[in-house]
Amino acid sequence: MxxxxxxxxxxxxxxxxxxxxxxxxxxxxxxxxxxxxLSPLRTCYDVNYYHLDIEINPDKRRLSGSTLFRFKAKEDFTKLQFDLFRNLEVDKVVYKGKILPFTREANAVFLSFPQSIKKDSISQFTVFYSGSPTIAKNAPWDGGFVYSEDRSGKPWIAVACQGFGASSWWPNKDHQSDEPDSMLISVTVPSGLMNVSNGRLRSVKTIKEGSRQYNWFVSSPINNYNVTLNIGDYVKFSDHYQGEKGKLDLDYYVLRANLEKAKKHFPGDVKAMLKSFEHWFGPYPFYKDGYKLVETPYLGMEHQSAIAYGNNYMKGYKGSDLSGTGLGLSWDYLIIHESGHEWFGNNITSKDIADMWIHESFTTYSEGLFVESLKGKAAGASYIKGLRKNIGNKTPVIGYYDVNHQGSGDMYAKGANMLHTIRNIIDDDSKWRKILRGLNKTFGLKTTTTEEIVNYINKNSGMDLTSAFDQYLRYPEIPVLEIRKSGDNTIEYRWKTDIPHFKMPVRVKLSDSTKWKTLRATSDWQRIKSSAIKPDTDNFYIKINYLPQDAT
Structure with missing residues (x-):
């Protein structure tokens, strides 16, 4: 081994x-x-800048081009690893005008330099490549290119690769921990089509007769799976939002036939989303790059500053409400959820894909906060509770580290209910808002870990919530509150969990009161004078197990 x-x-x-x-x-x-x-062949260099420069041939479903890697050496080395799927050909790698030798294993490419690259030096090399990228069978749940046509028969092409791998279509260090500080994305397409990528459009150039090159520059750190292209007969309309950091440009790229429909559908939800999320999470993270919605031939994806949209101009999630409450039918799920990732996923990014709950749990929770902004706190809580019907509790939310493994899909609904529970444990909405905004300020434009996020919440809440996070994230089962009678007017209670010495406050009503009381429950039996207690299962995602009197 x-x-x-x-x-x-x-x-x-x-x-x-x-x-x-x-x-x-x-x-x-x-x-x-x-x-x-993150082997030594990957940690030895830190990518500062990429220039992805490719040409797409829609008829042959092929691409060709190059990626320039500009990097800083973290130590002395003579060999490094970058990534490119084996079905794509590495034509050559050029360093200082010379072609370098390389070897391949699986989807990894090992590049050897003629002399040692010295620590702290800035260097660059360019990978030239070509081939036919994997075609997605069911994007965005599996990865790859999507080839479609608009109503007039013109090509309509997009890509989604989260989890599957950005190296399925362009050479890069395919690990979430390394984000370039900036990136230039140049895509050449046939005349009559447009390419829309991340960031700002710098220029459109005629490279040769019958084709045009679109050059997009991303001025903020960007994760590799967020890098995108969208090719079609697009038309653009624009607006702006006066947000916490001033004027935010809003650009919408839609198929020509859908322009009027989009003008009516997009602006209301986008501006309501920005108002809500800037309140809860802080300023939109990418004012320099603007905000875009881009119509795509698949459902959607959180591509940074170029959100992929394919919900067919419907409210809800493809016309339905994932919470079953009806509260999700007054807004477009794809706009709200995928835009929420601009804060959690694109601004704050997990170092390892095993910690993807940081992206999905907070973003699913943001749906409830959006409902709260529209219809009040009780409605937001009801929406989050309604999502519980989508939870399986079969495998842990956190995946296996160091093997590119995502955890359970419960990271969405279960993670959102966990965060709602944490909010109610803290029981101070002003403090909770400061924590959410502080997370984006502290970890924004960076990559992070579960431990760092939990430690931040612990510190800023003034509570040790580690055992609660561990139970929800690292084990399939949720906390079980065991309750039994002990005598005529005494109730005993404790937590039953996988975590030794588990402790988590829980809100209950006693038999003689209409007011909520917080119990500092632990894994040890405790007593309280009451003939019965009613836990708050609306706001605490827990199970209740009533035991016979004096059961052990």
Whole structure:
């Protein structure tokens, strides 16, 4: 077994403990480790800038071009790893005008330099490549290119690669931990079509007869899976929003036939979303790059400053309400959810894909905050509770580290209910808002970990919530509050969880009161004078187990 693979398994054992079995760890391959682990061949360099420069041939469904890597050496080295799926050909790699030797294994490419790259030096190389990228079967849930046509028969092309891998279509260091400070995206397409990518459009150039190059510049750090292209017969309309940091440009790129429909559908939800999320999370993170919605032939994706939109101009999620409450039918789910990722996912990014709950839990929770902004706190809480019907509680929310593994899909609804529970434990909405805004200020434009997020919330709430986060995130089951009678007017209670010495406050009503009372429940039995207690299961995502009197 390769030493990186051995290290990956050891980290998995330490990091996840008894939550997942050794047998389950055996499902990972050498390719998973190459993709998921930060080996010395990846940590030796820090990418500061990419220039992706490609031409798309819609008829042949092929692309060709290059990626320039500009990087800072973190140590002396003569060899590094970058990533590109094996079905794409590396034509050559050029460094200082010379072609460098390389080898390939799985989807990793190992590049050798003629002399040592010295620590702290700035260098660059360019990878020239070509081929036919993977075609997605069901984007965005599987990754790859999407080839479609508009009503007039013109090509309509997009890409979605979260989880699947940005290296499925362009060479890069395909790991969430390394975001370039800026990026230039140049895409050449046939005349009569437009390409829309992240950031600001710098120029449109005629490269050769019958084609045009669109050059988009991203001035903020961007994660590799957020890099995008959208090719079609687009038309643009614009607006602006006066936000916390001044004037924010709002640009909408839609198919020509849908222009009037989009003008009516987009602005209301977009501006309501910005008002709500800037209140709760702080300023929109990418004022320099603007905000865009881009119509796509698939449902949607949180591509930074170029949100992919494919909800067919319907309210709700494809016309339905994921919460089952009806509260989600007055707004377009794709606009609200995918835009919420601009704060959680694009601004704050997990270092390892195993911690994707940081993206999805907070963003799903943001849906409830949006409902709260529109219809009040009780409505927002009702929406979040309604999402519980989508929770499986079969596997942990946190995945395996260092092997490119996402955890359970429960990171959406379960994660949102966990955060709503945490809010109610803290029981101070002013403090909770400061925490949400503080997270974006502290970890914005950076990559982070579960531990850093939990420690921040602990510190700024003044409470130790670690055991609560651990139970919800690292184990399938949610906390169970066991309750039993002990005598005529005494109730005993305790938590039953996977976490030793578990502690988490819970709100209850006693039999002789209409007011809520907070119990500092732990894994040890405690007593309270009452003939009955009623836990607040609307705002605390927990199970209740009533035991017979004096049961052990």
């Amino acid at each position: 390769h030493r990186y693979t051995v290290l990956a398994v050891l980290i998995l054992i330490v990091g996840l403990g008894k939550a997942q079995t050794l047998k389950e760890k055996g499902i990972f391959s050498r390719a998973d480790t190459l993709r998921g682990m």
